[in-house]
Amino acid sequence: MVATRTFQWLDRHERAVRIFMVPFLLILMGMVYALVYETGGIKFVYSHSMYIPILLSGFMFGMRGGLVFGLLGGLILGPFMPINVATHEMQDTSNWLYRTGFFVLIGFLSGMASDGVRSYLRKLRWFSRHDPETKLPNQNALLDKLIEIANEKRDANFLLVIVAMGKAMELKSAFGFNVIDEIxxxxxxxxxxxxxxxxxxxxxxxxxxxxxxxxxxxxxxxxLVEKLAAVSRQAFPFRKIPIHADLRMGYVTFRTMEAAPEIYMQQAESALVVAYEQNQDHIAFGPGIRRTVRDNMKTLGEMIHALEAGQLSMHYQPKVNIATGEIHSVEALMRWHHPEHGNIPPDVFIPLAEQSTLIHSITEFALEQAMQQVVEWRQHGIDLPIAVNVSPRNLLHPGFPDLVKQILARHGLQGESLELEVTERALMVDVARAIEVLTDLAATSVSISIDDFGTGFSSLQYLYRLPISYIKIDQSFVRSSLADTRAGHILEAAISLAHKMGIKAIAEGVEDEKVCTLLETLSCDIAQGYLISRPLSADKFKDWYLALEGRFTCHVTK
Structure with a gap:
């Protein structure tokens, strides 16, 4: 360790050290000459002192330096140095040439050892500051660069961008690990x-x-950032195959470094996290971003405790058969009552859970609660299937179909008691896997519903392959259907498409009697929304249902 630090110090101050060492070694050789001469000549052992400057020269200047100073040392103690000063007897030529050869050899070997150590340390230093696969400098080099900028107090505008690759695991599984290096x-x-x-x-x-x-x-x-994002969106050729890498960027700008270099990296990382959360190509760091990221991490941590402490509960919103007025089913919606912050909206904590593995525990909790509620309501004469929302991560999890079957069996229920609501976005994550999982579950009579229908991009080409029982037309079209003819046309087309495929249409977001009448005119099957009821706790829903005797007429009385 001491030797490593010594060589590193010498490399950093190489020019100054060499300028100093040349006269120092020459003086040292002169002192050895004087010592040998004053002690009587070459026949005495003091001539071996010349190895000291020769070894030092090899250490400092490598093989070439060792050779030069070895030769110089041989000449100094050669033809100009007598064997015995007292008798003035001079050396034979073969004698000092032989000694000079040894000096040169020692200098050469010393230099070779020094060069070898320096070369090895340079490699270690290179590897400590570079990525061996791409030859690009690494994070250590970046921190060194930022420290250098800070020490120089350079006055300029700087931009630090962190670029992350999405879907890296899928790319590696499909093309091998080299694809990441290539991209x-x-x-x-x-x-x-x-x-x-x-x-x-x-x-x-x-x-x-x-x-x-x-x-x-x-x-x-x-x-500039938009230009960087634009080239990152272009396909990357790999083995003649164009690949989309889904690169996201978080960035921070600064003029003078007022904080530690690590702080700027953390700021860019925080912006990157938000870019992923908001599904954006790039996000700039702002005052609220770090607080948002910290709050999100805190929320996820508290959600784990909420599951264990019973802070999460399910509320139920009814769906009505428009033609008959009968309560058709209910949708289970999760609620979180925090002991300090009160009710936390689902659109705050559910998206966070969906971006983490915690969504598996959340979905399992929702399924357990819903199926348990089916059993309890049956004791009061209420026999309704319950719909539970499913995230993309659930569909990709290899044990999800078995989990659903186990929960149904644990509560003594058949598949008819459960409806799974899946968004178009969830289907598009991995269409083949989604079809496989949903087909497996549909075989047990579990109903499948496509939620937010109409807001996706490419599910129509797979719709006929999915075992779907319902499509839920997104509430944005339902609410706007009276005021916006284009929304009305989309609503009508979605209902017609569903019926032609033997699928029932559910309109969500029904808040107006006139909208309900329009849905009846269009032969929509099922309605859901605040006109019928807001989400209710299990007990309040039971009272609501029994008071209406399981029927609700939502359209305008003719």
């Missing part, structure tokens, strides 16, 4: 071509890069 290298080449300033690209993680740019004067940051 990183291609990305770095693209970024270097368009950067409007002094750009350095760093590979800070297996699936991440950092861009540090000293901006040219007058460059607009938003314009």
């Amino acid at each position: 990183i290298q291609q990305s770095a080449q693209r970024f270097e071509k368009i950067a409007l300033g002094k750009l350095s690209v760093y590979r800070t993680d297996m699936e991440r890069m950092a861009l540090f740019i000293e901006l040219d004067s007058g460059v607009q940051v938003d314009y």
